[in-house]
Structures are given as C-alpha cells and as structure tokens.
Amino acid sequence: MANVIINRVREFLQSYPPFSFLDDQALEVVATSVEIRFFAQHEYLFEQGEPAQDCFFVLKEGEIHLTQSIDGRQEIYEKCDEGDVFGVMALMGRRPYRLNAQAAENSLVYAIPVQIFESILKENNRVALYFAAGFASGQVVVRNDLSKSQHARSILGSPTKDIGLLLFTGQSDVQIKQQVLTCQVGESCHTAALQMAERGVGSIIIVDESKLPLGIITDKDLRNRLVAKKLPYETPVEQIMSSPLTTMKPNANFPDLYLTMVRQKLHHLIFTEDGTAETPVVGIISDHDILLAQGNSPAVLTHGLMNTWEVKEMAKIRNRAERLLKYYLENEVSMDFVSNIISEINDLIIQRAIEISRRELQGKYSEEVKKVKFCFISLGSEGREEQLLRTDLDNALVYEDLDKETEELVRPYLLELTQSVIDILLACGFHPCPAEMMANNSKWCQPLSQWKKYFTDWISNPTEESLIHSAIFFDFRPIYGQKKLSEAMAKHIYQEIEGKSIFLNFLAKNAIMNPAPLGFFRNFVVEKSGEHRDKFDIKMRAMMPLTDIGRLLVLSHKMVDVNNTFKRFEKLAEVEPRNKEIFLEAAKAYEILMRIRAIEGLKSDSTGRYIEPSKLGKLQRQLLKNAFYPIDELQALLRVRFQLDYFKG
Amino acid sequence: MKNWWKKIWEEEITKTAFVQEYENKFRSKTNPDTPISQLTFCVLDTETTGLNVNKDYILSFGALKVKNYQIQLNNLLEIYVEAPLVKSEALSVHEIVNKEGAKELSSFVKQSLSYVGNHIIVGHHIGFDLQMLQKTYKPFGLKKIYNKTVDTLELAVRLEKGYHYNPSFIKSEEYSLDTLCQRYNIPLHDRHTASGDAMLTALLFMKLLKSAENKGITKYSHL
Numbered sequence: 001m002a003n004v005i006i007n008r009v010r011e012f013l014q015s016y017p018p019f020s021f022l023d024d025q026a027l028e029v030v031a032t033s034v035e036i037r038f039f040a041q042h043e044y045l046f047e048q049g050e051p052a053q054d055c056f057f058v059l060k061e062g063e064i065h066l067t068q069s070i071d072g073r074q075e076i077y078e079k080c081d082e083g084d085v086f087g088v089m090a091l092m093g094r095r096p097y098r099l100n101a102q103a104a105e106n107s108l109v110y111a112i113p114v115q116i117f118e119s120i121l122k123e124n125n126r127v128a129l130y131f132a133a134g135f136a137s138g139q140v141v142v143r144n145d146l147s148k149s150q151h152a153r154s155i156l157g158s159p160t161k162d163i164g165l166l167l168f169t170g171q172s173d174v175q176i177k178q179q180v181l182t183c184q185v186g187e188s189c190h191t192a193a194l195q196m197a198e199r200g201v202g203s204i205i206i207v208d209e210s211k212l213p214l215g216i217i218t219d220k221d222l223r224n225r226l227v228a229k230k231l232p233y234e235t236p237v238e239q240i241m242s243s244p245l246t247t248m249k250p251n252a253n254f255p256d257l258y259l260t261m262v263r264q265k266l267h268h269l270i271f272t273e274d275g276t277a278e279t280p281v282v283g284i285i286s287d288h289d290i291l292l293a294q295g296n297s298p299a300v301l302t303h304g305l306m307n308t309w310e311v312k313e314m315a316k317i318r319n320r321a322e323r324l325l326k327y328y329l330e331n332e333v334s335m336d337f338v339s340n341i342i343s344e345i346n347d348l349i350i351q352r353a354i355e356i357s358r359r360e361l362q363g364k365y366s367e368e369v370k371k372v373k374f375c376f377i378s379l380g381s382e383g384r385e386e387q388l389l390r391t392d393l394d395n396a397l398v399y400e401d402l403d404k405e406t407e408e409l410v411r412p413y414l415l416e417l418t419q420s421v422i423d424i425l426l427a428c429g430f431h432p433c434p435a436e437m438m439a440n441n442s443k444w445c446q447p448l449s450q451w452k453k454y455f456t457d458w459i460s461n462p463t464e465e466s467l468i469h470s471a472i473f474f475d476f477r478p479i480y481g482q483k484k485l486s487e488a489m490a491k492h493i494y495q496e497i498e499g500k501s502i503f504l505n506f507l508a509k510n511a512i513m514n515p516a517p518l519g520f521f522r523n524f525v526v527e528k529s530g531e532h533r534d535k536f537d538i539k540m541r542a543m544m545p546l547t548d549i550g551r552l553l554v555l556s557h558k559m560v561d562v563n564n565t566f567k568r569f570e571k572l573a574e575v576e577p578r579n580k581e582i583f584l585e586a587a588k589a590y591e592i593l594m595r596i597r598a599i600e601g602l603k604s605d606s607t608g609r610y611i612e613p614s615k616l617g618k619l620q621r622q623l624l625k626n627a628f629y630p631i632d633e634l635q636a637l638l639r640v641r642f643q644l645d646y647f648k649g
Numbered sequence: 650m651k652n653w654w655k656k657i658w659e660e661e662i663t664k665t666a667f668v669q670e671y672e673n674k675f676r677s678k679t680n681p682d683t684p685i686s687q688l689t690f691c692v693l694d695t696e697t698t699g700l701n702v703n704k705d706y707i708l709s710f711g712a713l714k715v716k717n718y719q720i721q722l723n724n725l726l727e728i729y730v731e732a733p734l735v736k737s738e739a740l741s742v743h744e745i746v747n748k749e750g751a752k753e754l755s756s757f758v759k760q761s762l763s764y765v766g767n768h769i770i771v772g773h774h775i776g777f778d779l780q781m782l783q784k785t786y787k788p789f790g791l792k793k794i795y796n797k798t799v800d801t802l803e804l805a806v807r808l809e810k811g812y813h814y815n816p817s818f819i820k821s822e823e824y825s826l827d828t829l830c831q832r833y834n835i836p837l838h839d840r841h842t843a844s845g846d847a848m849l850t851a852l853l854f855m856k857l858l859k860s861a862e863n864k865g866i867t868k869y870s871h872l
Binding site for chain 2: 003004005006008009031032033034035036037038039040061106108111
C-alpha cells in the first residue's frame with residue numbers, strides 16, 4: 001500500500017510538465033526520491049556562480065525569484081510559481097548556476113535528485129525535449145531554440161495521435177498507387193477504355209515511346225470529349241487527353257502535394273522518378289484517394305465552394321472550414337499549410353462572391369460598362385494570407401484608367417458590385433472593417449491613377465495617418481480580375497520609394513514603437529483598463545511589430561510577391577545570410593503567435609487578440625515568452641540599420 | 650505467537666534486544682549547543698482505536714524525519730499494526746481495522762523504535778501519542794521513552810503567546826492541527842491517516858521552527 005505522502009507528491013508532479021510525460025512507474029520512482037525543502041522568505045536556494053547541487057527543483061508552494069546580479073544589483077530574471085521547474089543547471093552538464101534563486105515568500109520546494117532523473121532523461125524523449133527546448137524556468141533562450149521549442153511543443157502537446165492527423169504531419173497514410181495504367185500515343189481511345197475497364201480504374205496515363213508521361217485520360221474525358229462529341233472510338237488517345245501533366249517526386253511530403261492539388265484543382269497527381277515529366281511514371285494519386293482518407297477535408301470544402309451559387313451554402317462551408325482550422329491547430333499542423341488552406345478558402349469565397357454579384361447585375365448594366373477591367377484586392381492580414389479567423393475585412397478595388405465619360409458610367413456599376421460582394425462576405429461570417437477600408441467605400445474603389453496618387457502621397461508625406469494606411473494597403477494581394485493592375489501598383493510603389501528612402505526610416509521608427517514585451521515574466525504586459533483589463537494584446541504587442549518589420553525589410557529589398565510575414569522572414573534569411581538565424585527565428589515566432597492567437601480566438605469565439613496569460617498552460621506560456629526574443633533583436637537591428645537613434649522623425 | 654498485548658499489564662518483563670539497542674543510543678548526550686540545523690527531528694503520528702490510553706491501542710503509525718528543513722521521501726515510515734485478537738464484542742470493528750499488510754506488534758515496535766532512535770520526537774499533542782507508544786513498548790521491556798520531545802501545539806502557543814504562557818489556558822480548538830494548518834497556510838490533505846497527519850505536522854513544525862529561530866531559539870538547549 002502506497003504511502004499517502006508519496007501519493008500526494010506524485011499527484012502534484014503529475015499535473016506539471018515534464019513530470020506529466022512520465023509513466024506511472026517512473027513517476028513513482030521520482031516521487032519517492034523527492035526531498036521536500038522549506039525555505040523562509042528571503043532565503044537563498046542557490047546563488048549565481050555556485051556549483052550545481054545534485055538536484056533540481058520544482059516549486060510546490062510559495063514564490064521563488066530567479067535573479068541575476070548585475071553591477072551589484074539584483075534584477076529579477078523570472079518569477080517562478082507553483083509547478084515551475086528551475087535550477088536545472090544541475091541536470092544540464094552540472095555547470096555553475098547562472099542565476100540566484102531566492103524565496104520571495106515562505107516556500108516549499110521539491111528537490112529531485114539528478115541521479116534519479118538522468119536515466120529518465122535518457123529514456124524519455126519528451127522529457128529530454130522539454131529541457132532541450134528551454135521550457136524550464138531561468139533557462140537561457142538562445143537563438144535557434146524557437147524551432148526546437150516549437151517542435152517540442154508539437155510533440156509534447158499531443159500525446160495521442162489518431163490516424164487522421166498523420167495526413168498532415170508528413171506521415172501520410174494515403175498510399176500512392178504504384179501500378180499505373182499507361183498506354184502509348186497512337187493507341188485508340190477504344191483500346192484505352194478497354195484497359196481501364198479491365199483494371200476497373202477511372203484514369204489512364206498516356207506515355208510516349210520512351211515511357212515518358214504526356215497526358216491523362218479519365219472517365220470524364222471519354223464522356224465529354226469522345227462520346228458527347230461523336231468522335232469515333234478509333235480516335236487516337238492524344239487527341240482527347242488532358243495535357244500537360246502536373247508531376248511531382250514520389251517522396252514529396254504530403255502537405256506539399258496536397259496543396260498542389262488543392263490550388264491547381266487537380267483530380268490526379270502523377271509521380272515521376274525525378275518529379276519532372278522527363279522521367280518515367282512511378283505512381284499516381286487521385287483526389288478520391290485523399291477524400292477517402294480524410295473525410296472532411298479542404299478539398300471537399302473547396303469543391304463545395306466552386307459548385308455553389310448559394311450564399312447560405314458558402315457560409316456553411318466557411319463554418320466547416322473553421323472546424324477544420326481548429327482541428328489543424330490542435331494537432332500542430334504546420335502553419336504554412338494551415339494558412340495556405342484557409343487563405344485559399346477565403347479567396348475562393350471572395351471570388352465566388354464576385355461572380356455571384358456579377359451574375360445578379362447581369363441585366364442591369366450595358367455590356368460596355370461590364371467590360372471594365374478591374375482587380376479586387378485583399379489588404380492587411382488577408383492580403384498577407386494570414387487571416388485564419390474571420391476577423392475584419394480589409395479590401396479594395398482598382399480599375400483601369402478610363403476617360404471621364406466612361407468612368408461616370410462605370411463607377412455606379414463597380415460600387416454596386418462591391419457593395420453586393422461585401423454583403424455576401426458579411427453573410428459568410430466576416431466582420432466589416434470599422435475604418436471602412438473596404439472595396440464598397442468609394443474612396444477605396446478607384447482607378448489605377450488614383451491609387452498611384454494615394455501611394456505617392458503616403459510615401460512622400462509620412463504622417464501618422466499615412467503610416468496606418470501603409471500598414472494595411474502595402475500588404476495587398478490580387479484576388480480576382482486583372483492581376484496586371486495590382487502589379488502596376490506594386491511597381492509604382494517601388495519607384496516611389498526609390499527616391500524617398502526617408503519613408504523607410506519612418507516605417508522603421510514605427511516598427512520599433514512597441515518594444516518587445518520582455519522583462520515581464522510572470523506578468524505579461526497586460527492592458528491596464530477597459531474591457532480587456534489584465535489581458536495581453538498579442539496582436540499589438542507581439543504580432544504587429546513583426547509584421548511591420550517584415551514589411552519594411554521586404555520593401556527595402558524591393559522584393560515582390562512575398563506577402564506572408566513568416567515567408568517574408570524566410571525570404572529575408574535567404575537574401576541576408578548574415579542575419580539568417582534571427583530571420584528564421586522571427587518566422588518561427590510569428591507562426592507560433594499566429595497559432596496561439598487563432599487557438600485563443602476559436603476557444604473564446606473572438607478575434608483572439610486579447611489573451612489571458614493566467615489561462616495559458618505552462619508550456620504555452622513559455623513558448624509565448626520565447627517568441628518575444630526575436631522581436632527585441634530585430635528592433636535592435638532596425639535601430640542600427642535605419643540609424644533611428646539619430647533620426648528624429 | 651506470544652500475545653504481547655496481554656503482557657502490557659504484567660509486572661515482570663524481560664528486555665528485548667531491540668529495546669536494549671534503543672536505550673544504548675542515549676548513552677551519549679546531545680551537546681546542548683548543537684544548532685537546530687544539525688538536529689534530526691522525527692515527526693510522528695499514531696491512529697488509535699480511541700482516546701483511552703488504558704483500553705485503546707495503536708492501529709497505525711506514520712513518521713518522517715526533518716533535518717535542516719528537509720524531508721526525504723525515501724525515508725518515511727508507515728506501519729499498520731495488527732489488532733489484538735479479541736473474540737468478544739468488538740470483533741466487527743477489528744475486522745475493519747485489520748488492514749492488509751498490517752504488521753505484528755513485535756515487528757512494529759522493533760521498526761518504530763529503530764526509526765525513532767534518539768532523535769527529537771515531534772508531534773501535535775504529542776503527549777497522547779507518547780503514552781500510547783510507551784504502553785505499547787512496555788511488554789518489550791521498555792520502561793520509558795527517553796527522547797527529547799517537541800509538541801507543535803506547545804511550540805505554537807509559545808511563539809504566539811510567549812514562553813511563560815500556560816498552555817492550559819488556551820482554547821484547544823484554536824490550536825488544533827486543523828486550525829493551526831489553516832493559520833499557517835498549509836493545505837489540509839489526508840487528514841486522519843497517520844502519515845498524512847505526520848506530514849501536516851512536519852510542515853507546521855518547519856514553519857514554527859523557522860520563526861522560532863528568528864526569535865533566538867537556535868540550538869538544542871533552547872527547545
């Protein structure tokens with residue numbers, strides 16, 4: 001019969017990582033080896049520079065401050081509360097302590113002998129990761145740790161795996177069919193259909209004499225291109241095949257190939273030896289295979305969106321996408337994949353809304369008017385492909401320059417069109433932009449020349465207002481219509497910046513306005529009053545600084561077509577190898593922040609912007625803290641690069 | 650098996666080897682100037698069938714050691730004691746109390762005496778536990794428990810009311826283990842198990858001892 005005291009200790013440890021990762025047997029061993037220590041207020045557990053003790057600590061009750069002696073003063077590095085693990089130097093190579101640990105109030109501490117824990121550390125990967133990733137209090141967060149901590153969290157966060165999740169984590173359960181039915185060019189459609197019938201498959205790959213893939217024929221092709229067209233069965237296969245093929249390497253990871261299929265709306269994906277059509281076919285996968293493996297999938301949702309003209313149905317599908325999002329987030333699917341899928345769905349909804357609106361206005365305007373070339377652009381977070389939740393809509397419309405007379409006829413059409421589009425989007429659950437930065441606002445439904453004027457004005461007169469505008473309008477992305485118009489806008493922006501580098505200094509100054517929320521370890525910088533009192537504004541305090549910095553640096557490098565903040569940083573890492581590490585860290589940090597915000601938003605049915613630090617789990621909180629470091633480093637980098645200490649904007 | 654319980658009331662008893670061993674530990678006296686941080690305290694609690702020292706007996710015993718404000722969990726003692734064979738009225742009760750794994754009386758005495766050794770015994774309202782133990786040890790040849798003792802109840806009164814305050818004047822409910830734990834912010838867990846109460850007492854004791862040290866009670870002779 002187990003001792004009640006040991007049981008009590010075990011129960012306590014069990015609820016905190018890394019002990020929560022132990023099995024019952026190991027936990028029993030650890031609990032039995034614990035030494036309970038009492039420290040009165042102000043007493044030191046250990047001091048900076050002292051050799052490591054043969055144990056590390058878990059705070060049971062009370063409060064311990066980890067402090068750093070700097071120039072004779074003691075600065076609080078971190079405050080530990082119940083369940084926090086600290087003093088792990090003993091575990092990590094027995095180096096001397098680099099912090100002091102002092103009881104801020106009477107405290108009970110569990111000391112865990114290193115000897116007992118070392119074997120656990122060796123055998124239990126999750127425990128090892130916990131320490132390696134710097135989750136214990138007072139551990140130094142060094143560069144390159146973020147990806148580790150993120151990786152760690154994904155492993156620590158979801159001990160249970162069900163088969164559906166494997167699809168997205170790289171280990172797909174979807175089998176690539178390796179026996180691919182082929183027939184050579186020159187064969188008749190009848191021969192091809194016969195082979196398909198014999199094998200009971202819905203598709204056949206057409207290859208040339210050297211077995212290289214040229215195209216594909218599916219059941220649908222036979223129906224639409226042969227029988228319906230009354231072509232003879234002897235028609236050579238190349239005449240009705242779909243070509244060229246999209247090919248990939250068989251070892252391509254699942255999210256990649258899946259994304260390719262979703263984006264290009266492919267029904268079949270062909271695998272060749274080296275991924276190009278210049279090598280023989282080695283496998284095939286169909287969207288049907290994926291659907292079977294997945295049930296409720298993005299492919300099903302996009303397919304649904306492309307096949308409906310009902311706004312109600314679109315809203316339903318968007319709600320389902322939210323459930324999908326939740327599922328992805330909970331299961332640590334890569335943020336790149338998640339944001340791609342959700343943006344794809346959002347884009348489809350906008351495109352569909354425009355098409356529906358155009359249909360509705362069909363008979364109302366003359367052909368002349370409806371011919372106008374325009375481009376519907378998304379701004380802000382949707383422009384950056386980062387809008388996971390249906391937060392505020394930010395969008396605009398640019399149309400070709402017209403003579404005055406034509407424009408007078410066209411504008412009512414475009415405004416009615418955009419109004420209808422916005423109405424549909426609102427019906428799909430998006431929220432209106434409180435500042436009315438939407439395409440139905442006549443100010444933001446303008447010809448190219450006017451847009452150029454706007455940008456020129458913002459760039460040459462960097463006022464507070466124009467900086468706000470730049471944060472939203474510079475992250476535009478074409479969604480529907482003439483891409484050339486948005487490209488012309490981008491080109492114009494770079495031309496304008498060329499001569500006025502002072503604008504970048506203003507952007508830089510703006511980007512360092514919100515310092516990284518470091519130094520407030522137990523208590524995050526929280527809102528002091530109002531509705532969101534005691535909550536942490538993750539958007540303003542952590543995400544916006546990174547978004548601003550990413551945009552600025554991308555502009556300064558004149559990079560185009562990278563809108564996503566974490567992709568911007570990844571791109572910057574390529575362009576500036578010198579700062580590769582910090583940029584990659586920033587990319588990771590941003591992904592982490594996006595994820596935490598989206599999870600919070602889904603949980604509280606809000607924008608997720610305001611987070612209650614006290615309600616975050618221990619791992620989550622530590623991960624969030626770690627994500628702040630790159631902000632601080634980047635801001636320091638901007639300060640030097642744009643000479644902000646001398647720049648009085 | 651000898652019925653040790655019957656011997657409790659007998660006069661002539663031969664001293665057992667482990668009692669002798671226990672007594673030997675007291676041959677050298679503790680230096681009165683030994684600082685508190687170097688003393689080993691044995692915090693214990695017993696669960697009994699009732700409050701009558703003459704009629705009732707020990708069912709379980711929980712103990713742990715505190716040294717320099719540290720408690721090692723691999724050095725705890727918890728013993729359930731076999732109830733004496735009583736054929737009469739209380740049989741049903743005893744069936745309940747005879748727990749699986751309960752130890753014979755002699756092995757309980759041997760183990761507990763060896764664990765307690767010459768350490769300072771600490772308990773809440775320790776007088777009662779001592780009487781129960783003394784009675785239990787008697788048939789094995791032990792005349793008296795020689796250990797220095799600290800009663801957490803008295804220590805609390807001494808710290809709160811002063812050294813010369815007569816403990817008999819206090820309201821007992823104000824100094825019960827429950828009330829004191831609440832007063833000293835010790836969450837109540839596993840009450841009324843010998844080990845659980847010993848743990849609570851130990852936590853209370855460490856807090857009291859620390860504040861005693863701050864008031865100048867720093868060595869063995871001060872206790």
